[in-house]
Amino acid sequence: MLANEPLLPREFFLLPPDLVARRLLGARLLRRWNGAVLAGRIVETEAYFGHGDPAAHAAAGCTARNRVLWGEPGHAYVYFIYGLHCCLNVSCEPDGSAGCVLLRALEPLGGVAAMRGLRGLGERAAPHLVASGPGRLCQALAISRAGLNGADLLDPNGELLLAASEAGWVPGEVAVTPRVGISKAADRPLRFFLAGNPCVSGPRGPQLRPA
């Protein structure tokens, strides 16, 4: 059951988004769906700051779309983009600050057949096609704005939550690059991923120094 998983503590998300993004690598995202549990390891993240970050949605100030960013940390900010995709963020920083972390890719761990189905992939599709990329991640876990935007990811009874990595799991090297797909502040090194993991999306280099 999901309720037995060791969830991340709320304090984990009080830190600035770059630190949270870095530390979220290796953690697991769990989704209760249709009586099954879909699970994946977070292998790629991006940090967006609540202040001084023109690429962040929070730069527009508090609006109807992004208001969850200003609330309690550890909640889901889900938004619709390019007319057909959703992206999932985790709010961080204390109440009143709007930092967040975009979850960009998962390594599938459980419920993989269901995830392939949600993605419209064949049974033989490679794992790295299942949830690598923010839009693919949401499709693979049946995450949409309706229902999950604003959800508390630290509620053991919730449908979507963040669990610690397995006991004994050891993170490998972390790589850092500029963020993907943005036009403003495109030079800041705020994308983090597990070096060498095949489920990472997008460019894998050149890498900057590990944090």
Next chain:
DNA sequence: ATTACGATCATCT
């Protein structure tokens, strides 16, 4: 391997 483009719509100017 790399580049280009269309899909499609909520949100903001």
Next chain:
DNA sequence: GATGATCGTAATC
């Protein structure tokens, strides 16, 4: 009215 934290397909090198 323009833009966008993307993806899949197609074309070209």
